[in-house]
Amino acid sequence: MQPYALTVDKFLDHAAKWAGDREVVTGEAGRAARRIGYAALRARSNRASGALAALGLRFGDRVGTLAWNTQHHLEIYYAAMGAGLVCHTLNPRLTAAHLAAMINEAENRALAVASNLMPLLAQVAPQCPTLKHVILLDGDGPASEALEGSGARLWSYEALLSVHGSAFAWGGFDEESPAGLCYTSGTSGSPKGVLYTHRSNYLHTLRSLQAEAFALTRGDVLLVAVPMFHANGWGLPFAAPAVGAKLVLPGRHLDGASLAKLMRDEEVTVAAGVQTVWLGVAEHLEATGEDLPALKRVIIGGSSCPDAQLRRLEQRLGVCVQRTWGMTELSPLGTVAAPDAPADRKGASGRPLLGLDLKLTDAAGATLPRQRGVVGRLKVKGPSVVDRYFKAEAEALDPEGYFDTGDLARIDEAGNLTICGRAKDLIKSGGEWINPSEIADIVGRDPTVGQVAVIARADPKWGERPVLVVEARAGESIDERALLDGLRGKVADWWLPDEVVRIDTMPLAATGKIDKARLETDYAEGRLGGAVGREEGVGAR
């Protein structure tokens, strides 16, 4: 059969040829600030490849991005990957020191930045000796100038395209070539780089497009509210052009009002993002009485979403909500609940699709004799799963070639996966394990509770003890005693948290996950107030 390298430039080529007029729309605070057809976007992106080559970048060089979900960011994605460069997406919510460490480890030679992130980049660039070119994606300014305090030159993207843009022959290299680089979020452990290949991204895209997964078609209008800087934006910047779906990129503003306006104006049919984003949209709709008649499905991921919250979301948005589970190391899609999954989901994130295999092991790595209905350590295998971290010497795989997710999980008889928490989040109390996710899941069903986390506090007698941290839903007030009473009989008595801490705003990491590491530090350093349990001794121990 014909040779055909599985490279990601083919996604945009396909869209340009077969859906050339379908649009990529960029939002700005809910307004459609910019729109372009795939054919024109492909032409610009391809010329940007020529410009990157003119700056001296060569096959395999890393190009950083520090940007929101915008057309320009998408153009740099394909400009870099199509030319055989590596698109290294950086998270603007990290500190300058973290960013500099990643840029230096990746030896980025160029970096594309959103103008409103220039103040951050100005702190970062002086610490990054390999950085020779900074491309200002959306700002005015001279064609190029020296970037103060660093060895890099600052380019205006449009001027760079005018001066150095030229047609570039995309692809033509091996499909195992690196395409993207993304660091893990670091909410559990220090960030590690995952180097995606063209092949891994291509196969991930085909997997995600199945009717039981994202099921996108050319008729769809897809809102990507998950950041493009995080884990390939769940692969959606590939999946949308691969089918020629209209793509809506919301820019920086992910508040409920902005998203709702953009979704209504652009007639979004499928939307993807973390649950906190959809809670914001749902609350906005509830407050204003507006609706989103075109919306059919919402895809959530990034953190667990209790059944009760999922049902509330479905009711408020009036659509099907698909729960997913994934990781940066998985490109990132692991499992996804089918659009027609039954309503009684029991926390499940769906079944694995062809191309991702799962197994459960014990803590020592031995495959559990029973794989269904028991909790085990989740390991995964597939063509879009990491085998070793960027610049790591050792493989991250077990002897059977599986990657250890670090998650605890249960698989039901029908094959549906439920993540039961992080193995390393387990709280060891009196020599026994407490699973904070099980506690949080039960508390999360209480209608007064918005966000919930269960953290560990050091305890001189028991080693560790659980602490419940809750944020109330808007307009609700929380009865701590009732929350603890609600746990009795559902978890062992000695699992009952020693304290309940109310906070106004749950700290979230850049990806929307609750930042448990920060909660634990804040708690340890006395910065979390409102403890109710300790005074009253409601804890079982």
Add this chain to the structure above:
Amino acid sequence: MQPYALTVDKFLDHAAKWAGDREVVTGEAGRAARRIGYAALRARSNRASGALAALGLRFGDRVGTLAWNTQHHLEIYYAAMGAGLVCHTLNPRLTAAHLAAMINEAENRALAVASNLMPLLAQVAPQCPTLKHVILLDGDGPASEALEGSGARLWSYEALLSVHGSAFAWGGFDEESPAGLCYTSGTSGSPKGVLYTHRSNYLHTLRSLQAEAFALTRGDVLLVAVPMFHANGWGLPFAAPAVGAKLVLPGRHLDGASLAKLMRDEEVTVAAGVQTVWLGVAEHLEATGEDLPALKRVIIGGSSCPDAQLRRLEQRLGVCVQRTWGMTELSPLGTVAAPDAPADRKGASGRPLLGLDLKLTDAAGATLPRQRGVVGRLKVKGPSVVDRYFKAEAEALDPEGYFDTGDLARIDEAGNLTICGRAKDLIKSGGEWINPSEIADIVGRDPTVGQVAVIARADPKWGERPVLVVEARAGESIDERALLDGLRGKVADWWLPDEVVRIDTMPLAATGKIDKARLETDYAEGRLGGAVGREEGVGAR
């Protein structure tokens, strides 16, 4: 990222692990004669690999099949491919001489045969010196005996499994390894072998599973009425286990009554086959007043289906009909109309999905400057498209790497493909081209017409002239004059057929396509009767 060879054994592995209880049902004259879960089928098929190895077959050896759509045939598919052997599907409707020529070119060392095809095989085997083992899939008999008149040994499949079956480690070879061999139908030219690879089949499967194509899910019940011996059964024996869909294989009997009963009993949701099969089902339903409440979609292909006939089918079956276009050389899916394609299709077979690119050229092979809205010669490119025929020395590709389909086609502004006929079917009359497909398409809309073909007859003055051949719909009688009148004004006067020939039963090739070569031979040799036009001089010339 992790190494992971794209080999087809992974489809059945996936089904066995994640949909082990979903069934593969084999029909026999409409009755479910046999059913098995994917886990048990995988175990049998894997043991059959061990048996083939025990018979001395080695990586790359060809295993023929001469069988209907049955569980046993499916087991041999995976037994051969999983073990690195090549599954060479043979068409039982070919002559013994044709079959022997294919078996000899392919140097088949073993062949699996349905018991009711043994009389045919008994004629074939003595002509095939490479054939050492014949496996009787579903018959009784001794474990093994000499096959009379040939050098081969005849095995009973179940006995072979008992005696030589053993677990076999599937896969582990390069994904570019050959997996299957199928000869083109030969309705237009002599049969040529197409050698599929594991990679081409794997990527074809992922392409076909997209929401805009076959869109299969685990909840579906798929009836495969297209023969498994023809072009991978449209890839469905791969696609169904790849998602864990229940699979219904109808055996030999494809009449309307048998299929309708099987579909109703097994609650088939998606069904695939040529249009003549669905006409039979529709007529049965009409005659009996039965319905198929579970059926959602019917996928048709193999020959063009005029809009009027498609609408009739949709009305009678009460479902969406998806028109497809494909070829043996394309694995075989080319384009497919989306399930939600608009009703006014104008003959289109849908858009190409990622992984198949199209271009239109002139007769000399030059790319047409306009690719939309004009008729050109269709060429295709992709990882599941042939690059050279089996044992051919020359590549079958143009300098840009495209395969010439031999079809004439038009692509509309939205990218929908309409096949306008075979380039070699064009009738050259007075130095100008007549397209028989356009004429047939118009005539096919007449409610009295069941099947229609336009063939060429040699003409001393004009070179060739068109002849219309029609079969009436059941219970209808055809007015030839009215048919010709219906063409006036819609085609050029000199395109009007010189004659109209009524026949009782249109000759069909094994794949359900009208056998035009046979019609033309029969006509030339005076075996087609009922000519009306010639006597009356209705032709324009």
